[in-house]
Amino acid sequence: IKRAAELIDMRKHKGAHPRMGATDVCPFIPIGDADWKEAVTCAKELGKRVGEELKIPVYLYEKAARDPSRANLAVIREGEYEGFFDKIKKAEWQPDFGPNEFNAKAGATAIGAREFLIAYNVNLNTKSVRRANSVAFDVREQGRVKTLDGTPTGNPMVDAKGNPIRVPGMLKHVKAIGWYVEEYGIAQVSMNLTNIQETPLHAAFDACHESATRRGLRVTGSEIVGMVPKKCLVDAGRHFLQKQNWSEGAAEEELIDIAIRTMGLSELKPFDPKKKVIELKIEATTPKKSLVKMDLRRFCNETLSESPAPGGGSVAALMGALGVSLGGMVANLSAGKRGWEEKLRYFSDWAVKAQRLKDEMLSLVDEDTVAFNKVMAAFGLPRGTAKEKSARKAAIEAANKLAAEVPLRVMRTAAKAYDLLAEMAARGNPASISDVGVGLLAVRACIDGAGMNVRINVANLKDEKGKTSLSNKVQVFTEESEARFKEISKLVEKKLKG
Structure with missing residues (x-):
């Protein structure tokens, strides 16, 4: 804000977008993990500093607003720089x-906490601002x-009080x-x-398309200014697949690509998800070794x-993912069946x-x-002094517990796939019943394999109560898995025999 006030002289500024200050x-x-209370506190603390140190008038807006009548940014901006x-x-x-x-030089600044x-800008096949405004007002x-x-x-x-009546x-x-963008x-x-x-x-996008079409215009594309949460594009991809009467069960990468293409996000300049999608940008700028x-x-x-990782636990989880994927494939094939x-x-x-x-x-x-790597790291901790030995012992116990809890989560998560596979075995495309069978075997192997990994890590725990609890859960998950496996296998075998 300080730098903007130094570089931008609002007395010389002109532009199409409503504005009231350099910032x-x-x-x-x-x-x-941040919450609204923290955001509002930050807004107020920054506002106080900007007002006191930079001598710029500050207006709090949205959730940070002190006066509800001034919560809307458009209301604060009304009249813009010239009217302030x-x-x-x-x-x-x-x-x-x-x-x-x-x-006069820096104008005023609105600081707030908001959603x-x-x-988002939608491109039209016209140069007329009046016609673009018609769509905007719609x-x-x-x-x-x-x-x-x-x-x-x-x-x-106007109404009885003389206020304009709006549609x-x-x-x-x-x-x-x-x-108009020159x-x-x-x-x-x-x-x-x-x-x-x-x-x-x-x-x-759809509303602009509908309005433009009604007015004889055409939407040619659109652009996102700044960055966007991944969910926006994933949801958009699903929406457009639904409009096509097609299955929405596509991978996130494909859904994002569908959204980009359908909304013409690359019409004006290439839209790179790794630069424009918040989660993908963070992922790209903080690379870490990933098996997947x-x-x-x-x-x-x-x-x-010769490296001990990835080992049986990761491979078991991958088998579960493959089993689920086969069930999902049958669902997609069935959705598209003529x-x-x-x-x-x-x-x-x-x-x-x-x-x-x-x-x-x-x-x-x-x-x-x-x-697993945390277990290895814990064993590598120094043990020269009594304090170091105690810290190392606690770290090993915590790491072993985590190493047992993760494969237990694998078991619990993979078990959800049985409902999917049961439905596909009963109602899915009969030509894909062998895929259901392979998926079933993969999920069962995943659960059994993950159970082995829980058991080997539980054996190293000193906490007897925790050890017993984890062991009991493994037994329950294993028994339930075997029962579901046998139930669905019978249906698969029956359909394979015709």
Whole structure:
């Protein structure tokens, strides 16, 4: 904020987007373990510093707002930079922090705590800002002012209090305007999606497409400004597959690709998920050795080497993932089977469940090796002094417990696959019954193998109560697995015999 105030002179600034300061807005968005209380505290602490140290008027907004009437950023921005010279003099527009007079060079800054906001622009096959605004007014929550003659330039209709009567737009939690982008030579509908749970990315795209088509325009593509949570594109991919009457049980990578292609996110510039999707960006910038990212040959070579990891635990988890994948494959094949159109949603739902379960199993492939490595690291701790010996002993116990708990999770997670395989054996495409059978064998092997890994790590525990509890759980999971395996095997065998 300080640097922006040094470099940007608002007295010389012009632009199409509403703004009121060199740093127009600074939001805090809680992610991971952070909560709203922390975000609001950060917003207020920063606002206080900006006001006191930089002498810039600060307005708190959204969840950090002190005055509910000023929670909406658009309300604070109203009048923009040019109007703030008079606006700040009004009692109701005294800043939350900083001087009560406008900073001509730096303007004012809004600081707050809010939900994740997506800045999203939809490209139109026109250069007309007026026509782009027509689409923007159709889709945005605020809609448009109702006029007496029904034309955009007509006299506004007002209520008993003299306030303009508005026709609501198609989408909640959406702010939108039309503008012309000289760099691309096109007009866009520029939107802020302020609640992506209520109005997801694909809903905004579809609404613009519907409005544009109705007005004789065409949506040619779109762009995401900044970054986006992975869920937005995954959900969009599923949505577009559903519109195609196709199974939604695709891998995340494929769903993201479908979303990019359908919404034309690469029309103006290449859309690289590793740079634009938050989770993938973090993953790309913090690389770590991952078994599931190896190709098959390298994974087998790594397993075959003299290194003790990956070992039986990771291989067991991988077998479970493969078993689930076969069940999901049968679900997808059944969803796309000609003549079974009425069963599409049923099998698609199972394929989606399979994808999620497969991803969970794959994460356990790496977790098992990580747990084993922690055991090895604990044994490598120094033991020269009594204190070091005590710390080493505690670390070994904790590591052995974790090394037993991870394969137990593998057993519990893999057991969920039996429901999938049972459904596919009973109702799936009969031509794929052998795939169900192989998947069944893989899941059973996974559970039995993971059970062995629990038992070998439990043997090293000193905590007798914990040891007994884990051993009992292994026995229960193993017995339940064997019962489900026999039940589904009978059905598979029956169908194989015709």
